[in-house]
Amino acid sequence: MIRRRDLLLAMPAGLAASALPRDLALAQAAAPAPAAGPRLPAGFTLGASTSSYQIEGAVNEDGRGASIWDTFSHTPGRIKDGSNGDVACDHYHRFAEDVELMAQAGFGGYRFSIAWPRVQPDGTGAPNVPGLDFYDRLVDRLLARGVKPFACLYHWDLPQALQDKGGWTNRDIVGCFTDYAQLTLARLGDRVPRWAMLNEPSVHAIFGHAFGNHAPGMTGWKNYLAAQHHMNLAQGSAIRAVRASHPRLGLGTVFSLQPVLPATDKPQDAQAAVRFDAAWNGNNLDPLFHGRYPQISAGDFAPVIRDGDLDLIKVPVDFLGVNYYGRAHVIDDPNGVIAGAGWGPHPPGTRTTAMGWPIEPHGLVEVLARLRDDYGNPQTFITENGAAYDDPAPKAGTVNDPARVAFIREHLLACQQAIAEGCALKGYYVWSLLDNFEWAEGYSRRFGIIHVDFATLQRTPKASFAYLAAVARGEPTGGIVTGP
Ligand code: FCB
Numbered sequence: 001m002i003r004r005r006d007l008l009l010a011m012p013a014g015l016a017a018s019a020l021p022r023d024l025a026l027a028q029a030a031a032p033a034p035a036a037g038p039r040l041p042a043g044f045t046l047g048a049s050t051s052s053y054q055i056e057g058a059v060n061e062d063g064r065g066a067s068i069w070d071t072f073s074h075t076p077g078r079i080k081d082g083s084n085g086d087v088a089c090d091h092y093h094r095f096a097e098d099v100e101l102m103a104q105a106g107f108g109g110y111r112f113s114i115a116w117p118r119v120q121p122d123g124t125g126a127p128n129v130p131g132l133d134f135y136d137r138l139v140d141r142l143l144a145r146g147v148k149p150f151a152c153l154y155h156w157d158l159p160q161a162l163q164d165k166g167g168w169t170n171r172d173i174v175g176c177f178t179d180y181a182q183l184t185l186a187r188l189g190d191r192v193p194r195w196a197m198l199n200e201p202s203v204h205a206i207f208g209h210a211f212g213n214h215a216p217g218m219t220g221w222k223n224y225l226a227a228q229h230h231m232n233l234a235q236g237s238a239i240r241a242v243r244a245s246h247p248r249l250g251l252g253t254v255f256s257l258q259p260v261l262p263a264t265d266k267p268q269d270a271q272a273a274v275r276f277d278a279a280w281n282g283n284n285l286d287p288l289f290h291g292r293y294p295q296i297s298a299g300d301f302a303p304v305i306r307d308g309d310l311d312l313i314k315v316p317v318d319f320l321g322v323n324y325y326g327r328a329h330v331i332d333d334p335n336g337v338i339a340g341a342g343w344g345p346h347p348p349g350t351r352t353t354a355m356g357w358p359i360e361p362h363g364l365v366e367v368l369a370r371l372r373d374d375y376g377n378p379q380t381f382i383t384e385n386g387a388a389y390d391d392p393a394p395k396a397g398t399v400n401d402p403a404r405v406a407f408i409r410e411h412l413l414a415c416q417q418a419i420a421e422g423c424a425l426k427g428y429y430v431w432s433l434l435d436n437f438e439w440a441e442g443y444s445r446r447f448g449i450i451h452v453d454f455a456t457l458q459r460t461p462k463a464s465f466a467y468l469a470a471v472a473r474g475e476p477t478g479g480i481v482t483g484p
Contacts, residue, residue, distance in 0.1 A: 040416060045148070045427030046472045047109030048102060048449065049384050051155035051199065053085045054436040056115065058092035062130035065121025067157035068167070068208075072215030073437075081442035088437045090457050095138050097459065098433065101450060103145035105465060106472035110147050111321075111383050111429045112138070113155035113199060119184055123159035124176055127183045135184075139191050150381075150429070151188065152196040152254060152321075153181055153238070156204050156215065163216050168209065168227035171304075174234045181238035185246055194250040196321050196383070197238050201231035202284050203256050210337050213440050221300075221337070224279075229304045232287050236313040254321030254383045255284045257367045263329040263344025272332035275339035280328065287313040289375040297339075319426070320375075321383030324367055324411075326358040353387040353407070355445060361410040368423040379424045385411050386431035388438070388445040391462065399451045399462040408464055409478045412471065430468060434459070 040046075053069045073084035091098055102110055116123065118131030135151075142149045154177070158167055162176060181197065189195075198204075207214035210224035218227075239251050260277035262269035275296060282294035283301075291314030293301050329344050336342035346352065351359040364385070371378060387407040391399050408430060419425050435448035443454055449465040452458070470477040 040412075041419065043426070045109040045381070045429075046468065047107040047111065047147070047150070047427065047429045048105075048433035048468075049111040049429040049431050050091070050433050050436065051113040051152070051157075052115035052118075053088070053155070053157040054432075054438070055089040055091040055434055057085065057087040057090045059086050061092065062118070062134065063121055063128040064115065064131055065117035065123075065128075066160040067115065067117045068160055068163045068215040069157050069439075071160050071163075072217055075217075078217070079440055079442045081444050083437065083442035085437045087454075087457075089434045089452050091434070092134065094457065094459075096141055098450075099138070099141045099145055099147060101459065101461065101465075102142075102147050102433065105461075105469040107147055107468075108472070109150050109427060109429065110142055110433070111150040111152065111196075111381075113152040113157075114184055115157050116154060116180055117157065117159040120159065120180055122161035124162075124179070127187070132184070132187045135188055139188055143191060148194075149192045150194045150196070150383075151192045152199050152383075153177075153184060154197065155199040156208070158216070167216055167218075168205070168230050169218070169223050171226075171230055171233075173230055174237050177234035178237045178241050181242050182245065185242050185249075189242075189246045189249060192249075194319065195242070195252070197235040197251070197253045198231055199254045200256040200323055201228060201235070201253075202280050205231060206279065206338060219337075221339075225300055226304050228283055229301055229309070232284070232313045233309060235288070236315045239315050239317065240312070250318040252317040252319040252321060252378075253288070254323060255281070256323045256325075256384075257281050257285075257370075258324065259327045259363045259366045259370075261327055261329055263331050263346075266332070268332040269330065269344065272336075272339075272341035273330050276328060276330045276341040279339045279341075285371075285375055288315070288317070289378075290314065317378060319379045319381060320371065321381050322367060322371075323384035323431070324364045324382060325385065326360045327363040327366075329358070353403075354390050355388050355441075357387075359387070359407060359410075361414040364411055364414040365418045365421070365423075368418040368425055369421065372421075372423045377422070377424050379426055381427040381429065382411075382415065382425070383429050384431035385428065386447050386449075388447045391446055391451065394451055394453070394460040397460065398466070399460055401462045401464050404449070404462065404464040405467045405478075408468065430464075 073079050119127055121128055139149050205224050205228035209218045209227040212219040235253050260273050262273040278294040278297045283297055286294050291310045329346050330341045331344035333342035346358045387404055389403050391401050415428055432447045434450050435446040435452040438445040449462055451460040451462055
């Protein structure tokens, strides 16, 4: 366990206090310049994260079926730059090179997702063996290079054939997802030790089913409620089924979590924050850990809940994956799609990324403290954290991205702080390994620690890659080292 005092002594001299997480900035004023940083605990995993549709390409190869993101991205006007994931980073053919880069960085883990339409082209029935073969090759290569695979079964690329039957708004999908999970684990469960069921069900339910700016482009609160509830059910059902056949594997799921604060001191914004918090955080966390929906949403969900559902959803998890990007500052908005709430201004002076998202490392400590205090302190991994910036072009074999280095560094310090405060955090996977297809933003937003030239598909590691590699090697860089 890291002691708080070690953290305080670890702050490097010369860092602007304003750039630091709140608590650490206060501490720095009193701390002498350090000789070396604190240590992330032995066994803490550093790695990188990706998702299938965003990087794989090869959408028509080896029997893969169409996904909702193929349909959506090929619909004119849906993607900002008119692009799609047909080629993306061509990871399907270049995975060995990508694994090699991770091995060179010294990463202990890689979190990736499996494309359901590669495994079951139309979402049901016998597995498509060549599709599973791809993940088999990937997993074997990772293991051979000492990078532990961490697989996610669903990162938003639903088989289109299932969408044609209503997708996540049709309750039948619970059985389909459970079958898909079992088929996939039957092939890969002997080598992949850790499995997440879903990626960010709240984001998929909100953006894909209420806002409609993500696939499948459905709109309306009713669709949100059905999609969210059926994802909760599918997650519980699949964890139970897979645990019965693979009792030794680590099983969990991945949520996007963020502290939600009213953007002003108006009482109606405070109420809006409670509703928004339920939609973003509570409607995932409370059913899984407590077997109920937050009081404020229970009535909304009543029409889609059947007897026994909440018992099925509440299931022990071996870990929770947490995707953290920043806090939400919200306002009351009667036309707002998220429970009559919307995004308001960030607090004055808040730094932002190229997405316009606030940079708030201390929010990560707050999210983990909430899991510790209200949800039994589950074992957690930061399964996504990172930032888009308008990087310069590659030069002399690298890309200079100091803002991303600072972003990652500040969030690793927040991880250390959370661990020092008793949170059961076990690893950090940066989003993302590669610049990739950023959903509705297309290729206009670069989150990678490795630059991808989308014309030639050439990879160029950025300075942030070198930084994380130094952290992984245990070098006392920027106040952070790993190791015993
Ligand atoms: C998360 C998604 C991930 C990526 C990042 C920037 O919500 O899980 O695929 O788009 O945001």
